[in-house]
Amino acid sequence: MFIVSITYTSKLEVIDEYIEEHMQFLDEQYRLGNFILSGRKVPRTGGVILSCVKSSSELDNILALDPFYREKLAEYEVTQMVPSKSAPYLESLIEV
Numbered sequence: 282m283f284i285v286s287i288t289y290t291s292k293l294e295v296i297d298e299y300i301e302e303h304m305q306f307l308d309e310q311y312r313l314g315n316f317i318l319s320g321r322k323v324p325r326t327g328g329v330i331l332s333c334v335k336s337s338s339e340l341d342n343i344l345a346l347d348p349f350y351r352e353k354l355a356e357y358e359v360t361q362m363v364p365s366k367s368a369p370y371l372e373s374l375i376e377v
Contacts, residue, residue: 282374283340284360285330291354293325302348315343317374327355333374337361 289296307330310316318331334340340359349355364374 282362282364282376283332283334283337284362285332285340285344286327286358286360287329287349288327288356288358289349289354290356296349296354299348299352299354306347310343 307316307319310332315332315334316330317333319328321328332340332343334343337359344350344357344359350357363376364371365376367375
């Protein structure tokens with residue numbers, strides 16, 4: 282599993298020009314089963330994505346499709362983790 286922390290490097294006015302395309306990107310990744318959770322940071326300085334893809338290279342290829350990445354509007358910090366404990370309703374995410 283991967284945690285992707287996105288930090289905007291552009292003004293929100295510019296980010297907002299690409300937000301619809303970014304939402305379409307997210308929708309497609311959910312449809313493909315690559316993302317399991319996402320949302321904006323508070324305050325609105327970027328966002329966070331949880332991804333269940335198998336490799337960092339696969340995730341890199343996916344993130345390159347994000348318009349924020351393509352247009353160099355944000356920085357991406359990726360952290361890989363191995364879920365080992367969870368609330369009962371998230372047990373399906375535990376890796377053995």
